[in-house]
Amino acid sequence: MSRDVSLPSQWQTLLASLRAELSYDKLIPTLVGAFSAVIGLSSLYLSFAALIFSGELAPYVPIGFSLFVVGGIITLALVALGSSLPGVIAAPQSITLIMLVFVTSSVISHMAPVANTQTIFATVIGTIVVSTLLTGIIFLLLGRLGLGTLVRFIPYPVVGGFLAGTGWLLLDGSLTVLSGFGLDLADLPGLFTPAALVRWVPGLVFAVTLYAISIRIRHWFTFPGVILAGSLIFYAVMMVNNLSIEEARAQGWLLNAVNSGQSGASLSLATFAAIQWQPIFASAAPLGALLVISIISLLISISSIELIAQKDMDFNHELRLVGIANIVAGLGASPVGYHVVSLSALNYAIGASTRVAGLFAALFTALLLVIGGALISYFPRPVLGGLMLYSALTLLIEWIYRAWFRLSRVDFFLLVMTLVTIIVSGLVVGVVVGIVVAIIIFTVAYSRMNVIKHELPGSIYHSNHSRSYHQQQFLRANGQQIHILRLQGYLFFGTTHTLVQRIQDLFEGQHQNRLRFLILDLRDIRGLDSSATLGFTKLRRLARDHHVSLVYTAPNRLLEQFLKQQGIVSTEGTTNRLFADLDRGLEWCENQLIEPTSLARQHNLPLALQLYDAFASSEHVSQFITYLERHEWPAETPLFAQNVRHRTLFFIEHGRVSVLRTFADGSNRRFQTQGAGSTVGELEFLLDTRAYTTAITNEPTIGYSLARTAFERMQQEDPALGLQFHAYIARSLAIKLFASDRAIDMLMNAHDLTEAEEHDLFNIMNTEVETPHQTDDADEFEDDPYTVLSRVSRTLQERTSAQDGYTPLL
Numbered sequence: 001m002s003r004d005v006s007l008p009s010q011w012q013t014l015l016a017s018l019r020a021e022l023s024y025d026k027l028i029p030t031l032v033g034a035f036s037a038v039i040g041l042s043s044l045y046l047s048f049a050a051l052i053f054s055g056e057l058a059p060y061v062p063i064g065f066s067l068f069v070v071g072g073i074i075t076l077a078l079v080a081l082g083s084s085l086p087g088v089i090a091a092p093q094s095i096t097l098i099m100l101v102f103v104t105s106s107v108i109s110h111m112a113p114v115a116n117t118q119t120i121f122a123t124v125i126g127t128i129v130v131s132t133l134l135t136g137i138i139f140l141l142l143g144r145l146g147l148g149t150l151v152r153f154i155p156y157p158v159v160g161g162f163l164a165g166t167g168w169l170l171l172d173g174s175l176t177v178l179s180g181f182g183l184d185l186a187d188l189p190g191l192f193t194p195a196a197l198v199r200w201v202p203g204l205v206f207a208v209t210l211y212a213i214s215i216r217i218r219h220w221f222t223f224p225g226v227i228l229a230g231s232l233i234f235y236a237v238m239m240v241n242n243l244s245i246e247e248a249r250a251q252g253w254l255l256n257a258v259n260s261g262q263s264g265a266s267l268s269l270a271t272f273a274a275i276q277w278q279p280i281f282a283s284a285a286p287l288g289a290l291l292v293i294s295i296i297s298l299l300i301s302i303s304s305i306e307l308i309a310q311k312d313m314d315f316n317h318e319l320r321l322v323g324i325a326n327i328v329a330g331l332g333a334s335p336v337g338y339h340v341v342s343l344s345a346l347n348y349a350i351g352a353s354t355r356v357a358g359l360f361a362a363l364f365t366a367l368l369l370v371i372g373g374a375l376i377s378y379f380p381r382p383v384l385g386g387l388m389l390y391s392a393l394t395l396l397i398e399w400i401y402r403a404w405f406r407l408s409r410v411d412f413f414l415l416v417m418t419l420v421t422i423i424v425s426g427l428v429v430g431v432v433v434g435i436v437v438a439i440i441i442f443t444v445a446y447s448r449m450n451v452i453k454h455e456l457p458g459s460i461y462h463s464n465h466s467r468s469y470h471q472q473q474f475l476r477a478n479g480q481q482i483h484i485l486r487l488q489g490y491l492f493f494g495t496t497h498t499l500v501q502r503i504q505d506l507f508e509g510q511h512q513n514r515l516r517f518l519i520l521d522l523r524d525i526r527g528l529d530s531s532a533t534l535g536f537t538k539l540r541r542l543a544r545d546h547h548v549s550l551v552y553t554a555p556n557r558l559l560e561q562f563l564k565q566q567g568i569v570s571t572e573g574t575t576n577r578l579f580a581d582l583d584r585g586l587e588w589c590e591n592q593l594i595e596p597t598s599l600a601r602q603h604n605l606p607l608a609l610q611l612y613d614a615f616a617s618s619e620h621v622s623q624f625i626t627y628l629e630r631h632e633w634p635a636e637t638p639l640f641a642q643n644v645r646h647r648t649l650f651f652i653e654h655g656r657v658s659v660l661r662t663f664a665d666g667s668n669r670r671f672q673t674q675g676a677g678s679t680v681g682e683l684e685f686l687l688d689t690r691a692y693t694t695a696i697t698n699e700p701t702i703g704y705s706l707a708r709t710a711f712e713r714m715q716q717e718d719p720a721l722g723l724q725f726h727a728y729i730a731r732s733l734a735i736k737l738f739a740s741d742r743a744i745d746m747l748m749n750a751h752d753l754t755e756a757e758e759h760d761l762f763n764i765m766n767t768e769v770e771t772p773h774q775t776d777d778a779d780e781f782e783d784d785p786y787t788v789l790s791r792v793s794r795t796l797q798e799r800t801s802a803q804d805g806y807t808p809l810l
Contacts, residue, residue: 027356029352030352030354030356030357030360031360034352034357034358034360034361034363034364035224035364037076037089037091037340037343037357037358037361037364038361038364038365038368041072041091041340041343041361041365042069042365042368044092044093044094044097044387045065045068045069045072045092046065046379046384047174047177047384047385047387047388048068048092048094048097048098048100048101048388049061049062049064049065049068050177050381050384051097051101051173051176051177051388052064052097052100052101052104052124053121053124054176054177056117056120057117057120057121057124060121066369067125067128067332067333067334067335068092068334068335069365069366069368069369070329070332070334070369071091071092071132071329071332071334071335071337072091072092072334072337072362072365073362073365073366074325074328074329074332074334074337075090075091075092075322075325075326075329075337075338076089076090076091076358076359076361076362076365077358077359077362078090078321078324078325078328079321079322079325079339079358080355080356080357080358080359080361080362081355081358081359082321083313083318083321083355084313084314084317084318085305085306085309085311085313086353086354086355087309087344087347087348087352087353087354087355087357087358088305088339088344088347088358089339089340089343089344089347089357089358089361090322090325090337090338090339090340090358091337091340091343092334092335092336092337093337093338093340094166094170094388094391095163095166095293095297096290096293096294096297096335096336096337096338097335098166098169098170098173099286099289099290099293099294099427100127100128100131100290100335100336101173102169102286102289102290102426102427103127103131103283103286103287103290104124104127104128106282106283106285106286107123107124107127107279107280107282107283108120108123108124108279110278110279110282110283111123111276111279115276118274119274119276122272122273122274122275122276123274123275123276123279123280125272125275125333126272126275126276126277126280127280127283127287128330128333128334128335129330129331129333130280130287131287131290131291131330131335131336132326132327132329132330132333132334132335132336133326133327133330133331134287134291135290135291135294135295135326135330135336136322136323136324136325136326136327136328136329136330136336137323137327138291138295138323139294139295139298139319139320139322139323139326139338140319140320140323140324140327141323142295142316142319142323143316143317143318143319143320143321143323144316144320146316147316147319148299148302148314148315148316148318148319149315154296154435155414155434155435155438155442156411157407157411157412157414157415157418157434157438158414158415158418158431158434158435158438159296159300160399160403160407160415160418161399161414161415161416161417161418161419161422161430161431161434162293162296162418162422162427162430162431162434163395163398163399164395164396164399164400164403164415164418164419164422165418165419165422165423165427165430166395166427167391167392167393167394167395167396167399168183168392168396168419168422168423169422169427170388170389170391170392170395171183171389171392171393171396172184173388174203174385174386174388174389174392175191175200175385175389177381177384177385177388178199178200178203178381178382178385179191179196179197179199179200180196180199181196199252199382200385202234202382202386203381203382203383203385203386203389204386204389205386206226206230206382206383206386206389206390207386207387207389207390207392207393208393209226209230210223210226210227210230210386210387210390211390211393211394211397213226214226227383227387230380230382230383230386231379231380231383234253234380234382234383235380238253245378252381253380253381253382254378254379254380254381286426289426289427289431290336292431293427293431294336294338297338298318298319298322298338298339299315301338301339301340301341302315302318302339304341305339305341305344305345309344309348309353318339322337322338322339325337326338399415400415400416400419403415410441414434414437414438414441417433417434417437418430418431418433418434418437421433421434443492443494444494446489446490446494446495447492447493447494447495447497447498448494449489449495450498451487451488451489451491451495451496451498451499452485452486452487452488452499452502453486453487453488453524454484454485454486455483455484455485455486456483456484456486457479457480457482457483457484458475458479458480458481458482458483458484458517458586458589458590459475459476459477459478459479459480459482460479461484461586462475462479462586462590463583463584463586463587463590463673464583464587464670464671464672464673465583465587465590465672465673465674465675467590467594467675467677467678470677471594471677474593474594474597475590475593475594478593479593480514480515481514481515481516481517481593482515482516482517482519482586482589482590482593483506483515483517483518483519484519484521484582484586485499485502485503485518485519485520485521486521486523486524486582487499487520487521487522487524487525488524488525489524489525489526490525490526490527490528491525491527491528491529491532491535492528492529492531492532493529493531493532493534493535496528496531496532496534496535496536497535499535499539500535500538500539500542503518503539503542504542506518507542507543507546507548508546515546515548516547516548516549516592516593517548517549517551517589517592518543518548518549518550518551519551519552519553519582519585519586519589520550520551520552520553521553521554521582521585522552522553522554522555522556522559523553523554523555523581523582525555525556525559526556527558527559528559528562533566533568536563536566536568537568540568540576543575543576544575549574549575549576549577549589549592550575550576550577551577551578551579551585551588551589552568552569552576552577552578552579552585553578553579553580553581553582553584553585553586554579554580554581554582554585555578560578563578564578574592583670587673605676605677606653607625607628607651607653607677607703607704608621608622608625610653610676610677611624611651611677611728614724614725614728615721615724615725615728620721620724623718623721624714624721624724624725625704627706627710627711627713627714628651628704628705628706628710629704629705629706629707629710630702630703630704631702631703631704631705632700632701632702633655633697633700633701633702633703634697634700635697635698635699635700635701636696636697637696637697637701638694638695638696639657639680639681639695639696639697640681640684640691640694640695641691641694642660642661642662642691642692642693642694643690643691644690644691645684645688645689645690645691646681646684646685646691647685647688647707647708647709648681648685648705648706648707648708649679649680649681649682649685649705649706649711650679650680650681650695650703650704650705650706651678651679651680651703651704651705651706652674652675652676652677652678652679652680652701652702652703653676653677653702653703653704654676654701654702654703655675655676655697655698655699655700655701655702655703656673656674656675656697656698656699656701657673657674657680657695657696657697657698657701657703658670658672658673658674658695658696658697658698659671659672659673659674659680659693659694659695660693660694660695660696661692661693661694662694671693673698674695679729679732680695681695682729682732682733683733685706685708685711686729688708711725
């Protein structure tokens with residue numbers, strides 16, 4: 001019911017738009033644009049009708065012209081009414097018409113030598129019907145399936161080579177129309193005989209003149225004006241030479257007049273009954289090339305019109321619309337038609353970007369059916385051939401001469417190679433070879449890209465599992481045993497070989513005596529092919545020989561499935577492990593390092609022993625504990641909430657606490673997992689501000705809290721103890737910030753640490769910060785926490801300034 005109601009309203013909107021476009025200020029440009037389209041299209045139809053219906057089919061040229069006109073009327077009207085962009089002109093055009101020439105030539109070559117002219121003509125008509133119907137159906141299906149963006153995947157140099165090849169074939173065809181000789185090696189001697197030169201040189205002069213004028217004078221009358229001037233000059237020369245119309249037609253300077261009897265025969269059922277289908281089926285290869293090239297040309301034409309009009313078009317809608325137009329036109333034996341870039345651009349240049357422009361063009365074209373037979377019999381052949389030569393010159397200059405300045409040398413080589421292949425072996429082979437070579441060039445170039453996005457040592461980049469002070473020191477001292485490779489791109493035989501070579505150098509180089517875990521982060525890997533399996537197998541063997549555990553992290557679903565099916569990874573054991581993300585994989589490696597040591601049992605120690613090294617003496621630790629409050633939290637207990645001010649610092653004695661941030665879409669991200677011996681909420685506590693994150697226990701947890709009021713009371717009652725506490729917090733924050741700063745620098749600048757830099761960094765990060773009992777005068781400490789933090793920052797900065805002038809973010 002809703003569809004029945006909406007259809008009239010859509011027609012009403014369309015009719016209102018058409019009435020508005022008939023206003024005086026738009027009508028004149030619209031009529032000019034429509035007239036220019038008719039002149040250009042009729043000239044094109046005449047040229048290709050003469051080319052397709054050549055030789056013994058020459059008497060049928062007017063009939064072919066009429067069929068082209070019918071197709072033009074259908075596509076002009078339907079696209080003008082239904083296009084997503086007003087002002088678009090659509091009709092049969094040179095690229096597909098030249099392909100139709102090759103298809104029909106192939107069909108004729110497969111016919112029996114004894115076939116009569118009527119049978120050949122009927123089979124050519126059947127070829128046009130089949131090609132247009134198939135193309136229309138494919139257009140419609142592509143639009144229905146939403147595949148209008150296929151043009152994005154065609155290599156640009158191949159498209160350029162195809163267009164240049166089309167220009168070459170158009171040049172060959174136009175010379176054949178003018179002189180009877182083409183650009184084949186066998187025809188070249190005849191092409192330069194005096195009799196042939198006098199035929200094609202005038203057409204070449206006309207084409208060069210039209211091109212030179214059109215690039216300098218951009219006016220709507222330029223194109224029809226030059227055609228009119230060329231025709232007048234031709235008849236002036238006839239008068240000077242006392243050549244009559246009949247004599248000129250007999251000598252081939254004019255096209256034959258219409259034979260009404262043949263015209264009627266061409267439309268009879270007997271003609272279609274005479275179609276021989278076997279030659280059409282035998283020409284499937286060039287017919288397939290016509291379909292492919294029609295799709296490519298249509299999508300490129302739509303994209304070009306978008307750029308000219310600076311407005312978006314619905315690719316899939318245009319495909320469906322042109323598909324319907326070609327199905328209708330195909331039933332009338334008209335050739336493939338679609339958007340004409342040059343005429344659409346002309347409409348936008350003269351202000352005729354209206355739907356009425358296309359409708360007027362269809363109306364004026366229909367008049368050709370009435371006067372076309374008489375008109376074309378007086379149209380000079382040099383002008384027709386010259387128009388084809390003009391199209392050929394335009395394509396060749398644009399895609400050979402100008403492409404030299406626009407494209408890289410590799411792209412230009414691919415364009416020329418595609419062109420040469422088209423000249424030697426045809427359009428189909430040329431396009432296929434161009435695409436294959438483009439794939440090879442892309443593969444070679446892509447394989448040279450570094451598949452390793454970043455390299456990070458475990459001494460610098462830590463997991464988000466926050467650990468005790470001693471465990472942090474241990475990981476900084478032994479983190480070189482973990483190495484992280486963040487990969488990117490696509491894995492195949494080329495990039496996998498580069499990866500294996502780098503890992504082999506890593507195993508055999510400076511890390512060979514201390515590397516135990518190699519993490520391959522696959523988060524930015526978009527896919528891989530089966531050829532990568534060999535590289536992974538070799539990598540597993542290298543890791544086994546060097547006693548290194550491989551850890552794979554963050555694969556996408558398809559990549560994870562492939563790795564498991566090939567037996568490359570597992571979720572158990574200590575080698576070839578797989579984890580959902582880098583953080584969890586890195587945490588597992590760190591746990592493997594810590595587990596054999598006494599630090600692994602630190603979660604069983606009371607908080608007083610965990611904090612021992614943070615203060616000057618055990619008495620200070622005991623004093624500090626008196627300001628804390630002990631808690632036993634069940635699992636899933638929030639310690640503080642995001643965007644809520646909390647004035648409490650938490651110390652974890654046993655258990656785990658996750659620090660999360662919730663985003664606007666409701667998703668959560670784990671920033672840290674805090675374990676025994678760690679503190680939670682330092683920055684919010686010191687700055688007395690709202691929490692940036694949420695802290696929640698993962699399991700039953702035992703911990704202590706330091707309230708802001710207790711902290712202020714401690715500063716008043718025992719300033720020295722307060723300063724030791726500040727030094728402890730400042731040291732922890734400074735080391736964390738320094739490590740994060742270094743990691744960010746390496747990620748942003750792709751800077752890998754040298755062995756000397758790692759040694760200096762190890763010394764810096766293990767710097768012992770003085771506590772009050774190590775100085776002779778405790779009064780040196782001011783009652784200001786930022787003084788302690790600044791002192792730590794200066795210490796770190798002094799240690800790094802001699803290294804490379806690098807300054808941490810403190």
